[in-house]
Amino acid sequence: MRPLLQLPGVRVLAMTCAGLALLSFALALTQWTLVARIVDRTVWGGWAPSALSHAFLGLAAVWLARSMVGGVREVWAARAAARVKREMRARMITQILNLGPLFVSGQRAGELTELVVEGAERLEGFVGRAVPGMVYAAVLPPLLALTVLWLDPLSGLILLLTGPLIVVLLWLVGSMADRATKAQWWTLGRLSAGFVDTLRGLPTLVVFGREQERLAALRTQDDDYRRVTLGVLRTAFLSAFVLEFGSTLSTALVAVTVGVRLFEGGLPFERAFFVLLLVPEFFGPLRALGADHHAGMEARAASEQMALLLEQAVPGQGRLPVPAGPLQIEFREVSLRYGERPALSDVTLTLRPGSRTLLVGESGAGKTSVAWLLLGFVPPTSGEVFVNGVPLSDLEPVAWRARISYVPERPYLFPGTVRDQILLGRPDATDAEVVAAAQSADAHTFISALPCGYDTEVGAEGARLSGGERLRLALARAFLRNTDLLILDEPTSQLDADSEDRIRAALERLSVGRTVLTISHRTALHAGHDQITELSGGQVRRSRQTAGERA
Numbered sequence: 271m272r273p274l275l276q277l278p279g280v281r282v283l284a285m286t287c288a289g290l291a292l293l294s295f296a297l298a299l300t301q302w303t304l305v306a307r308i309v310d311r312t313v314w315g316g317w318a319p320s321a322l323s324h325a326f327l328g329l330a331a332v333w334l335a336r337s338m339v340g341g342v343r344e345v346w347a348a349r350a351a352a353r354v355k356r357e358m359r360a361r362m363i364t365q366i367l368n369l370g371p372l373f374v375s376g377q378r379a380g381e382l383t384e385l386v387v388e389g390a391e392r393l394e395g396f397v398g399r400a401v402p403g404m405v406y407a408a409v410l411p412p413l414l415a416l417t418v419l420w421l422d423p424l425s426g427l428i429l430l431l432t433g434p435l436i437v438v439l440l441w442l443v444g445s446m447a448d449r450a451t452k453a454q455w456w457t458l459g460r461l462s463a464g465f466v467d468t469l470r471g472l473p474t475l476v477v478f479g480r481e482q483e484r485l486a487a488l489r490t491q492d493d494d495y496r497r498v499t500l501g502v503l504r505t506a507f508l509s510a511f512v513l514e515f516g517s518t519l520s521t522a523l524v525a526v527t528v529g530v531r532l533f534e535g536g537l538p539f540e541r542a543f544f545v546l547l548l549v550p551e552f553f554g555p556l557r558a559l560g561a562d563h564h565a566g567m568e569a570r571a572a573s574e575q576m577a578l579l580l581e582q583a584v585p586g587q588g589r590l591p592v593p594a595g596p597l598q599i600e601f602r603e604v605s606l607r608y609g610e611r612p613a614l615s616d617v618t619l620t621l622r623p624g625s626r627t628l629l630v631g632e633s634g635a636g637k638t639s640v641a642w643l644l645l646g647f648v649p650p651t652s653g654e655v656f657v658n659g660v661p662l663s664d665l666e667p668v669a670w671r672a673r674i675s676y677v678p679e680r681p682y683l684f685p686g687t688v689r690d691q692i693l694l695g696r697p698d699a700t701d702a703e704v705v706a707a708a709q710s711a712d713a714h715t716f717i718s719a720l721p722c723g724y725d726t727e728v729g730a731e732g733a734r735l736s737g738g739e740r741l742r743l744a745l746a747r748a749f750l751r752n753t754d755l756l757i758l759d760e761p762t763s764q765l766d767a768d769s770e771d772r773i774r775a776a777l778e779r780l781s782v783g784r785t786v787l788t789i790s791h792r793t794a795l796h797a798g799h800d801q802i803t804e805l806s807g808g809q810v811r812r813s814r815q816t817a818g819e820r821a
């Protein structure tokens with residue numbers, strides 16, 4: 271429960287509910303005192319009609335006040351729950367963004383989505399229902415039991431014995447359900463992840479004829495989920511049964527002992543009736559607790575995973591401003607490991623301002639890792655990257671990335687229009703600037719031929735465009751972004767000769783006046799670069815300066 275109690279606003283909500291519970295207690299006492307008195311005087315006489323009507327008026331006022339207190343509790347709890355949901359979702363998303371692409375690449379998209387979307391919903395259920403329920407159950411029954419003890423010690427004793435017993439039984443059933451609830455949460459996460467993976471890999475599954483197998487695996491996961499959900503429901507029914515049985519039994523016990531003493535003349539009618547009216551008030555919050563307990567357990571399973579995500583150490587966030595003017599970047603004996611896996615070892619490399627460097631090497635040589643280090647997605651395991659003599663890790667990361675344009679091998683296009691894709695480079699650009707960027711990237715002609723031009727929807731991940739068209743949109747983004755430093759990761763590896771020539775021409779225009787790092791398998795791209803560095807097995811095998819003759 272600890273991480274749940276640390277949720278924003280939960281303590282304030284608990285204190286408010288405690289205040290409202292005290293108010294409810296006072297109102298309940300007043301309400302049932304009036305009812306007992308009205309019935310007593312009506313049966314035995316002794317009140318003038320005006321006194322009776324005053325009592326009825328008072329009863330109506332108290333009833334209204336109780337309803338209002340109940341309403342305030344509902345509204346307050348709903349607001350706090352919505353706030354917690356919003357805030358925790360924002361915290362998780364910020365944390366995922368801060369942890370960066372390296373963290374995300376090691377996760378299953380479906381599980382993360384499940385945690386951010388469904389996990390936050392579960393917190394809403396906990397804060398909106400379980401917290402007020404628990405506070406009411408902690409405040410009202412003890413006060414009511416003490417009141418009954420004062421009015422009629424025997425009935426009070428029955429309540430003081432049976433109440434805690436029911437709570438202990440509830441706790442035992444809850445502990446049994448704890449593992450089932452966690453299993454339910456994990457299974458749901460796996461099911462969502464499996465579904466997202468299936469959707470993403472559908473073309474591969476179809477090509478290899480494995481879609482039926484995948485469907486069967488999803489069905490098995492679905493069956494697992496159904497099984498654990500039934501297990502959770504079984505324990506929920508069990509706790510409801512324990513509560514109903516316990517409260518009915520002890521209500522009956524109080525009623526019998528009160529009835530016997532009433533007939534024997536040992537207890538006045540009004541007091542006996544009052545005690546009987548208070549007994550359901552005593553069990554009411556405990557009954558509600560049984561239902562809300564389930565929401566609390568579901569939230570706990572999700573909150574433990576959230577805590578794991580939120581406690582992950584975020585790579586160093588520097589605070590220094592990025593130096594203005596031309597940027598000289600130096601890798602000094604930089605090594606990088608992904609866990610136990612070495613990717614780079616003692617890499618020393620200098621990118622002079624305005625120079626063009628080609629980083630070549632076989633697959634797995636560590637080229638993309640150099641780009642990720644430069645983008646600040648991963649910190650070096652040893653050594654340091656310097657920007658104008660300042661360690662990159664000390665620079666403010668957002669301001670640093672604002673100086674870089676990165677064109678990856680497979681640029682990602684978000685659902686939206688062609689214009690939206692280009693505007694990602696600079697959201698405040700005008701239409702004329704967007705068109706100019708597209709023209710420079712040799713994208714304007716194909717965009718104009720699309721059914722709705724710049725307003726054409728590109729589909730999920732740019733599914734309605736070819737690989738070369740997607741790449742040209744990514745270049746248009748880079749033109750619009752207009753930064754000092756440009757990183758091109760395998761920019762032409764997937765293109766035919768004609769597209770490659772056109773993209774190379776666009777790249778040439780884009781590179782003018784910038785510091786460029788081009789990553790490639792092939793040395794064929796060497797024309798126009800000032801420096802060619804060869805990586806092999808994570809080490810610099812050779813680095814040579816060239817004449818820098820432009821292609």
Ligand SMILES: Nc1ncnc2c1ncn2[C@@H]1O[C@H](COP(=O)(O)OP(=O)(O)OP(=O)(O)O)[C@@H](O)[C@H]1O
Pocket residue numbers: 372375608611612613631632633634635636637638639640791
């Ligand atoms: N997220 C990761 N976790 C673990 N190991 C990784 C990760 N990313 C890369 N590696 C490993 O680090 C090494 C360097 O990978 P990197 O992607 O930098 O090579 P590359 O030269 O860009 O390869 P390619 O040309 O095939 O893209 C490889 O052995 C790779 O398996």
